[in-house]
Amino acid sequence: MAEEKKLFKVKIDNISVEVEPGTSILNAARKIGGDIVPPAMCYYSKLQGSGGKCRTCLVKVTKGSEADPRPMPKLVASCRTNVMDGMEVANITSPEVQEARKGVVEFLLLNHPLDCPVCDQAGECHLQDLSYEHGAETTRYEFKRRTFDRIDIGDKIQLHMTRCILCYRCVFTADQLTEKREHGVLGRGEAAEIGTYIQQSLDNNFIGNVIDVCPVGALTDKTFRFKNRVWFLKAVDAHRQCEDPKCCGKTVLWMRGDEVFRVTARKDKYGEVEDWICDTCRFDKKDVKDWVIEGPRNIDRHSVISQGHYVGVHKPKDTLVEVLDGRQPKLLLDIHSISQVNRPDIDLSQIDGPAHSDDFNKQ
Amino acid sequence: MGRKLLFDKAHIEGIRYYDVYRANGGYGSAEKALKSMTPDQVLDEVKKSGLRGRGGAGFPTGMKWSFIAKPEGVPRYLVCNADESEPGTFKDRYLMEFIPHLLIEGLLISSYTLGCNSCYIYIRGEYAWIPDILEQAIAEAKKNGWLGKNIQGTGFDLEIYVQRGAGAYICGEETALIESLEGKRGNPRIKPPFPAVKGLWDCPTVVNNVETLAAVVPILRIGGDEYSKYGLGKSTGTKLISACGNINKPGVYEIEMNISVEEFIYSDEYCGGIANGKRLKACIPGGSSVPILPANLLLKTAKGEQRMMTYESLADGGFATGTMLGSGGFIVLDEDQCIVKNTLTFARFYHHESCGQCSPCREGTGWMKRVLQNIENGKGKMSDIDLLWDIQRKIEGNTICPLGDAAAWPVAAAIRHFRDEFEWHVLHPDEATKRNYGLAHYADPLEIAAPAAV
Numbered sequence: 001m002a003e004e005k006k007l008f009k010v011k012i013d014n015i016s017v018e019v020e021p022g023t024s025i026l027n028a029a030r031k032i033g034g035d036i037v038p039p040a041m042c043y044y045s046k047l048q049g050s051g052g053k054c055r056t057c058l059v060k061v062t063k064g065s066e067a068d069p070r071p072m073p074k075l076v077a078s079c080r081t082n083v084m085d086g087m088e089v090a091n092i093t094s095p096e097v098q099e100a101r102k103g104v105v106e107f108l109l110l111n112h113p114l115d116c117p118v119c120d121q122a123g124e125c126h127l128q129d130l131s132y133e134h135g136a137e138t139t140r141y142e143f144k145r146r147t148f149d150r151i152d153i154g155d156k157i158q159l160h161m162t163r164c165i166l167c168y169r170c171v172f173t174a175d176q177l178t179e180k181r182e183h184g185v186l187g188r189g190e191a192a193e194i195g196t197y198i199q200q201s202l203d204n205n206f207i208g209n210v211i212d213v214c215p216v217g218a219l220t221d222k223t224f225r226f227k228n229r230v231w232f233l234k235a236v237d238a239h240r241q242c243e244d245p246k247c248c249g250k251t252v253l254w255m256r257g258d259e260v261f262r263v264t265a266r267k268d269k270y271g272e273v274e275d276w277i278c279d280t281c282r283f284d285k286k287d288v289k290d291w292v293i294e295g296p297r298n299i300d301r302h303s304v305i306s307q308g309h310y311v312g313v314h315k316p317k318d319t320l321v322e323v324l325d326g327r328q329p330k331l332l333l334d335i336h337s338i339s340q341v342n343r344p345d346i347d348l349s350q351i352d353g354p355a356h357s358d359d360f361n362k363q
Numbered sequence: 364m365g366r367k368l369l370f371d372k373a374h375i376e377g378i379r380y381y382d383v384y385r386a387n388g389g390y391g392s393a394e395k396a397l398k399s400m401t402p403d404q405v406l407d408e409v410k411k412s413g414l415r416g417r418g419g420a421g422f423p424t425g426m427k428w429s430f431i432a433k434p435e436g437v438p439r440y441l442v443c444n445a446d447e448s449e450p451g452t453f454k455d456r457y458l459m460e461f462i463p464h465l466l467i468e469g470l471l472i473s474s475y476t477l478g479c480n481s482c483y484i485y486i487r488g489e490y491a492w493i494p495d496i497l498e499q500a501i502a503e504a505k506k507n508g509w510l511g512k513n514i515q516g517t518g519f520d521l522e523i524y525v526q527r528g529a530g531a532y533i534c535g536e537e538t539a540l541i542e543s544l545e546g547k548r549g550n551p552r553i554k555p556p557f558p559a560v561k562g563l564w565d566c567p568t569v570v571n572n573v574e575t576l577a578a579v580v581p582i583l584r585i586g587g588d589e590y591s592k593y594g595l596g597k598s599t600g601t602k603l604i605s606a607c608g609n610i611n612k613p614g615v616y617e618i619e620m621n622i623s624v625e626e627f628i629y630s631d632e633y634c635g636g637i638a639n640g641k642r643l644k645a646c647i648p649g650g651s652s653v654p655i656l657p658a659n660l661l662l663k664t665a666k667g668e669q670r671m672m673t674y675e676s677l678a679d680g681g682f683a684t685g686t687m688l689g690s691g692g693f694i695v696l697d698e699d700q701c702i703v704k705n706t707l708t709f710a711r712f713y714h715h716e717s718c719g720q721c722s723p724c725r726e727g728t729g730w731m732k733r734v735l736q737n738i739e740n741g742k743g744k745m746s747d748i749d750l751l752w753d754i755q756r757k758i759e760g761n762t763i764c765p766l767g768d769a770a771a772w773p774v775a776a777a778i779r780h781f782r783d784e785f786e787w788h789v790l791h792p793d794e795a796t797k798r799n800y801g802l803a804h805y806a807d808p809l810e811i812a813a814p815a816a817v
Contacts, residue, residue: 052553053721055761074760080553103757107726140750143733166719185548185719188531190729192719 008085012036012059013093025078025089026057030270036091037270039101039130041108041215042167043079045272050172051079054165055104056130060097063088075100098134105135111146111190112216113162121217123230124299126271127165146190153183156222156283157211161193164218170194170210177276178204194218205244208279212265223283224262230254233261235297240281240290247278252297253288260286266297330354365632366593368581368601369574370617373461379496381503384464390509392583396472397517405476409579411587413599418444418535418572419650419690421674424579430559431477432567440568441479442544443470443576445486445493446528446535450651450712451692454603455573457615459486459493462577463500467523469576471509472583474521477569482523485540488530497525532716536764537570538562539718550720551764572690574603594620598673602688604633608646608695611635624648624670624677625662628695641697644802645781648677649689651709652769654776655702656686657805665809682776698802702784703795706777707735713770724767727758731774738785741792748785752778781805 007018010028013036019028027045029037038059043051051057057079061072066086075097078089091097109131116122148161166185171194174183186195211219233254242249254262263282265273285291320329343360351359377383384390396405410425431439443466447455459466466484474482486494501523504510512520526544528534534543538552541563562568578600582590591599598620607613610628612635618627627633628643637643643658662670665684670676677688696705714728731754737743755771755778762768778785783803788795 052763055721055723058761077553077763100757100761103753104722104761107722107730107757110726110730141730143730165722166725168720187719188533189714189717189719190725192725 006085008083008087010083010086011088013089013091019083021082021085023083024051025059025061025076025081025083025087026051028083029078029089029091038078038091039126039134040079040270041126041130041165042169044169044172044213045270046276047169047172047176047213050167050169052077054108054167056101056108056134058097058100058104060090060094061087062090062094101134102136105131106139108165109135109139110141111162112165113145113147115163119163119217120220120225120230121163121214124271125217126215148193151195152222154207156208156279158220158222158225159194160218160220161195162218163216164194165216166192166194167215169213169215170219173210173213174204174207177206177209183207183210205278205280206246206276208282209265209273209276211282212267212273215271221262221282223286228254228256228261232256235299237266237294237297238291239294240285240292242278242281244278244280246276247281248275249277249281250275251277251281251291253291253293255288258288260288260291262286365617365619365622366601367617367619368585368590368593369458369465369577369603370462378462379460379464379500381464381500381507384462385507388584389464390468392580393468393471393475393509394515396583397475397515397519402476402478405472405583408582408587409476412582412590413587413597414575414578414582414590415598415674416572417574417578417602417690419449419652419687421688424571424575427559427571428473428477428569430557431569432560433478434567438481438566439477439479440563440566441470441474441477441482442537442540442563442568442570443482443484443573444535444537444540444570445484445490445573446532446540447573447690448487448489448532448535448716449690449692450709451607451647451694452605452650452690453607454605454615454691456490456493457605458573458577458603459490460496463497464504465577465580466497466573467500467504467509469579470523471504471514471521472579473569473571473576475519479569480520480522482521483544483563484523484525485534485544486525486527487535488528494525494527501525531718532712533718533764533766536766539764540570541568550718551766553763595671595673596675598675598688602672602691604672604691604693606634606693606695608693609638609641609697609700610695611638618672620671620673622672623662624672627672627693634693634695637695637697639697641699642802642806643695644698644700644805645696645702647686647692647694647696647773648672649687650692651694651712652772653687653689654682654685654772655705655780656776657780658802659806659809660684660780661686663809667809682772683779686776699799701739701799702777702781703735703739703788706774707732707739709773710735710770713766713773717766717770721763721767723758724762724770727754727767728770730754731770735774738788739795741788741796743785743789743792745786745789747789748778748782 008021010017012029015032017028017032038057040057041054057077058075059078060075063069065084151159153159171184186193211221233256236253238253239250251263252266253260265277267273372378372387414424415421416424445455470482508515510521531549533539534549536551537558539549543549558568593600601617601619603615603617605615616633629636645655645657646661647655664670664679674688677686679685710732714732717724717728719725734747734751738747755774758767759771784800787800
């Protein structure tokens with residue numbers, strides 16, 4: 001069997017990359033990485049059928065393929081358009097794309113309440129990142145924004161439709177991870193909303209994942225609401241032996257001191273979870289004792305969480321010097337290990353000045 | 364009198380029923396196709412006829428049919444798009460209501476050509492009474508051996524199902540129609556894959572407009588070559604035009620595509636001129652989504668040629684000075700009509716009908732509607748006009764389905780051609796709520812641009 005698969009050569013913003021046939025433009029761009037990766041608000045690689053809706057990932061195909069070099073007439077959604085051999089794509093090098101993206105961000109923000117100061121998602125919100133990068137400073141919208149009442153779907157999740165950008169990620173999650181379809185989109189157009197119909201609760205051991213996939217603060221963890229700002233919390237990787245065979249048990253604990261404020265799945269730099277976790281892990285295991293902590297989590301997203309953790313740290317003042325009127329304290333003992341000083345043959349009174357481990361090492 | 368192909372027998376009493384339809388030569392084309400031709404031969408005839416999709420886009424039907432994937436062991440489907448919901452378009456309703464057997468015969472021939480054994484008519488929910496007419500016609504056809512198993516002893520099987528929509532304009536978009544037919548929310552799919560490869564239940568599917576499928580019957584009757592002699596150039600055959608607005612004789616007309624727009628509006632055979640002796644101000648010749656044209660550009664192209672009722676002539680000049688034939692919803696506006704109000708009506712419609720799947724259309728249509736409402740109610744600002752232009756530009760082409768474009772075009776064209784009227788609304792808010800801008804210069808003869816110096 002010929003194992004060698006033909007790879008497609010693609011050029012994105014003049015950077016070449018070779019990818020397997022069937023790869024989307026977005027994933028090819030992610031393979032290159034860096035600034036040329038189009039933002040994606042609705043596409044989620046772990047969810048089948050997602051993408052194509054938010055239109056933030058629009059790119060220009062300047063050359064269709066080697067066989068058919070005609071450019072594509074319209075901008076295409078890079079998350080749902082597959083690459084062809086020899087395709088050339090312009091993302092950040094195309095003013096047309098940048099302009100269209102700015103338009104899309106404006107559209108997304110039209111009815112968004114911009115209530116970041118009271119939103120739990122702030123700091124890890126994709127819409128926040130997107131508007132920082134591509135949005136305008138002010139809005140041209142002069143009308144009343146659409147609002148919805150907050151709805152509790154189940155006792156652990158709250159839905160605040162006002163913030164929703166209708167990415168459909170949670171709908172796909174609920175469809176694909178849980179057995180029962182009980183959650184979808186109601187209404188149409190501007191009035192469309194995510195809902196459970198007659199406010200049915202969602203009680204399924206995996207439904208908590210809708211919180212993780214939500215790019216904005218529309219679906220929030222009720223056990224964490226208003227408890228803390230994400231950037232005040234320390235994220236650590238942790239795992240536990242989960243009884244649910246579908247749950248990977250690998251999570252991120254968001255802690256302050258010894259207290260676990262919330263548990264989420266591990267997300268990669270595009271904000272996508274590495275593996276799904278069950279609701280027991282997410283909502284019920286809020287004790288450090290339940291977990292084996294692996295180490296600090298590096299949040300690779302350019303949000304505020306990752307900012308300023310290690311640079312510009314303000315060190316506490318050394319009060320001792322202040323008490324001693326500016327005099328440096330005198331070093332009396334500089335001993336690093338008890339075994340070093342366990343030498344009864346050495347007379348301490350014979351040592352001149354502060355005792356140092358070197359004094360004990362002398363033969 | 365223009366030659367007719369679809370409505371030539373529409374005046375006969377009782378043509379709705381099988382016996383009368385059959386007695387007047389009905390099912391003759393189907394008999395000819397099924398008994399004496401192979402599917403490929405029928406396809407050839409359709410290709411030769413130059414028939415173009417009557418639903419709006421005008422894509423050659425023969426070519427569309429030849430694209431259908433034909434994998435082994437996978438059923439193929441034919442879906443008839445009867446979800447006619449565009450404001451100003453009501454031609455299919457007439458056809459289905461008065462000569463349902465014409466559609467059924469067309470479906471039979473088309474299914475035979477495509478090799479489909481199940482066929483669906485997806486009909487607009489608001490046409491509440493037509494499914495009954497169709498069901499009755501289907502039952503009659505079945506009783507007489509034109510549907511069901513082994514049709515007329517040829518060994519070809521076909522079942523036609525009528526499915527009612529729930530009242531959504533978006534379900535007229537073919538992939539949304541398929542989603543809805545599958546029992547899901549009518550959201551357009553992201554293409555590719557196209558329905559010809561993966562359509563209804565992931566099987567190859569062809570979606571055609573009612574009129575397109577009905578037109579297959581006369582093509583088989585007179586032959587593809589003869590059919591292509593009707594009309595002008597690439598716009599072959601006849602087209603149903605549903606005329607409405609300020610005209611003396613609104614209604615559905617079958618025209619041969621070789622008459623001029625002027626003749627269509629003013630001749631007694633068709634619209635019979637503008638009602639109440641008023642003057643023509645503007646016209647939307649293809650249903651609400653196509654660009655509106657002022658009277659001077661409507662009757663003559665920018666090059667000074669007479670504008671004809673054909674796909675090419677109406678589109679002459681592109682979006683700058685042209686429009687589209689679209690689905691044939693011919694809306695005429697007289698001098699008393701307000702373009703701003705008219706645009707607002709369309710914007711409100713598209714806002715209401717946006718499915719809400721992709722952001723530019725979901726948010727943008729509502730925004731345009733509100734800005735237009737302000738202008739109409741005398742609260743507009745000069746900058747609003749540029750804002751509208753910017754919004755429509757950011758919707759157009761950036762959406763999943765053509766509804767985004769359809770929402771953007773009317774606004775774009777209204778501003779392009781009637782900017783003075785918008786400005787007048789902004790500058791004279793009090794006056795604008797009391798009276799209309801009137802005809803102004805919109806019917807003045809155009810200056811013919813001299814050919815560009817080389």
